[in-house]
Amino acid sequence: MSEPKTSAPPKRRGPMGGPMHGPMHMPGEKPKDFSGTLKKLLQYLGKYKFRIFLVLVFAVASTVFMILGPKILGNATTEIFNGLLKKVSGTGQGIDFAHVGQTLLFLLTIYIISAAFNYLQGWMMTGVTMETAYRMRREIAQKIQCLPFSYYDTTTNGEVLSRLTNDVDTISQSLNQSLTQIITSAAQLVGILVMMFSINWQMSLAALCIVPLSAVVILLVVKHSQKYFKQQQDYLGHVNGHIEEMYGSHVVVRAFNGEARNExxxxxxxxxLYHSAWKSQFLSGLMQPVMMLIGNIGFVVTCILGAWFAVHGAITVGDIQAFTQYVRQFTQPIQQVANISNVLQSTTAAAERVFAFLSEAEEPADSENAMTINCTDKPDTELNIHVAGSVQFAHVHFGYTPEKTIIHDFCAVVQPGQRVAIVGPTGAGKTTMVKLLMRFYDVSEGAILVDGYDIRSFQRNELRRLFGMVLQDTWLYNASIRDNIRYGRQDATEEQILEAARSAQVDHFVRTLPGGYEMLLNEEATNVSQGQKQLLTIARAFLADPQILILDEATSSVDTRTEILIQKAMDNLLKGRTSFIIAHRLSTIRDADLILVMDHGDIVEQGTHEALLAKGGFYANLYNSQFVGRAEA
Incomplete structure (x- = not known):
């Protein structure tokens, strides 16, 4: 059984009694540091600054060539209009089609060049954004390996996966559109203004009156939408976490009629999520029709002014056409900036969550003088030693939180090759001691020594090479049975894998399965029984061939006959190795060299099975209680 009282810090509880999936945000919350996160994102993109610079150059070039189009087309229109007037009035030969054709051919060339630059910048920017997403996912995956175990005790898998998938996808998709659009929109605004003023400055000033009105609309929408985009990303993580947790254990939910609570x-x-997403998307979608309305008002005003100037001969027909096109185009970059501002809210919210995860405190690094384990025949050195397997708990104190100590002055000495059983009621701290031994957590006070060396003086990966673990909660992954056994030792030969399987009583039942050792286990490994899963993890421990073995209720999920066979194999495995056996069925640890009896984080008794029974204390009462109910039945 697990030990919820002391073997793990308490998880936050959700509204239906289930665990919460990340921090719950109150309505109206805004990103903690919008400008700071945006600055971090730009710094993160600094690695690609040369390519981004080329993207910007190509974007500007594409925009400049595109802006020239209406002016050139206006010249062609003016030529046609003047030709018609000359023909009607009889003062000329009419339209100069050769000149008009050359103008249109030049216009086509301009548009082709603009399209080519646009293609190049799109191709390069896609590469930058995909590499950014790849790099972010890689760093998140690396971060997952570096975070302390305490982080996962208070954070669900769905929250972490949300950073790896939803948030990175949001950043990738929006960067691919937003960065070039910002530059393109800025270039369009400047270029269009230059062309408009070159045609008629009075009409240009009239058209510019829509800018402050547009700015007010943008600021209002951004102000109200920013908080909803942040909430949308947060609640999306909550939904993913809940689905991953509940539907990952759907059999248990169904067995305990938890469907209604789950739903x-x-x-x-x-x-x-619906309300935050609806509000954010509604405000985002509201931007375009409002901006179109403002743009249409500006368009009508400029058309009236253009007609008045044309009547008075201050402007040509072609220039009116070009100017109206520029006015239409002038509202487009403003609309794009407005849309980008909304996209940036979503991007910044996602980036804030990613950077917050990447900035989480990591497991303390090993010291530069950390020792390694000598697995060769070379002589020991100061930093490279052989380990015989003695373990000493020297006045160990520990608490998952500083204000609550759950292990109080734990002291014990284990000799090399001894078989040590740790027993006690649920919540006594048995599994916690194993976590401390493996340095999943560091002790608050005191020390744990292996062969006289403080385990904190070893490199963590080297220390954990000493141990083999078989836990009550089995873990197998979506791969073949052979690969799951090989997980304990990646360089194992086929014969070594088969030998470990035979020793763990796995070989016989594997050969009865379709595909044998090549059979693929599904995601939850539900295509084999719980007992078979336990046997496979035991085979993995056999293959690892550790110097110190930890068994946490390792035979709890197998039948009595299989347990006897495994126990015989275990006897061979445990010879010459130090072992720690956590057991609730006390009948399985009678032959232990030392039994440590724990209660509320303290060792209350220690000794052999016979000595503790003869003492008639806590262990004797615990042992006898397992048989009273059977006798009465």
Missing amino acids: AAFSEYNEK
């Missing part, structure tokens, strides 16, 4: 909890998260 109610999901509905609550989904309702919050």
Whole structure:
């Protein structure tokens, strides 16, 4: 059984009694540091500054050539209009089609060059954004390996996966559009203004009156939408976490009739996601029609002014056409900036979550003088030693939180090759001691020594090479049975894998399965029984051939006959190795060389099975209680 009282810090509880999936945000919350996160994102992109610079150059060039189009087309229109007037009035030969054709051919060339630059910048920017997403995912995956175990005790898998998938995808997709659009829109605004003023400055000033009105609309929409984009990303993580947790254990949910509670909890998260997403998308979608309305007002005003100037001969027909096109185009970059501002809210919210995850405190690094384990025949050195397997717990104190100590002055000495059983009621701290031994957590006070060396003086990966673990909660991954056994030792030969399987009583049942050792286990390994999963993890420990073995209720999921066979194999495995056996069925640890009896984080008794029974204390009462109920039945 697990030990919820002391073997793990308490998880936060959700509204339906289930665990919460990340921090719950109150309505109206804004990103903690919008400008700071945006600055971090730009710094993150600094690695690609040369390519981004080329992207910007190509974007500007494409925009410049595109802006020239209406002016050139206006010249062609003016030529046609003047030719018609000359023909009607009889003062000329009419339209100069050769000149008009050359103008249109030049216009086509301009548009082709603009399209080529646009293609180049799009191709390069896609490469930058995909590499950024790849780099982010790689760094998140690396971060996952570096975070302390305490982080995963208070954070669900769905929250972490949300950073790796949803947030990175949001950043990637929006960067691919936003960065070039910002430059393109800026270039369009400047270029269009230059062309408009070159045609008529009075009409240009009239057209510019829409800018402050547009700016007010943009600021209002951004102000109200920013908080909803942040909430949308947060609640999306809550939904993913809930789905991953509940549907990953759907058999248990169904067995305990938890469907209604599960659906109610999901509905609550989904309702919050719906409202935040609806508000953010509505405000984002509201931008375009409002900006179109403002643009149309400006267009009508410039058309009236253009007609008045044309009547008075201050402007040509072609220039009016070009100017109206520029006015239409002038509202487009403003609309794009408005849309980008909304996209940036979503991007910044996602980036804030990613950078917050990447900035989480990592497991303390090993010291530069950390020792390694000598697995060769070379002589020991100061930093490279052989380990015989003695373990000493020297006045160990520990608490998952500083204000609550759960292990109080734990002291014990284990000789090399001894078989040590750790027993006690649920919540006594048995599994916690194993976590400390493996340095999943560091002790608060005191020390744990291996062969007289403080385990904190070893490199963590070297220390963990000493141990083999078989836990009550089995873990197998989506791969073949052979690969799952080989996980304990990647360089193992086929014969070594088969030998470990035979020793763990695995070989016989594997050969009865379709595909044998090549059979693929599904995601939850539900295509083999719980007992078979336990046997496979035991085979993995056999193959690892550790110097110190940890068994946490390793035979709890197998039948009595299989348990006897495994126990015989274990006897061979445990010879010459130090072993720690956590057991609730006390009948399985009678032959232990030393039994440590724990209660509320303290060792209350220690000795052999016979000595502790003769003492008639806590262990004797615990042992006898397992048989009273059977006798009465």
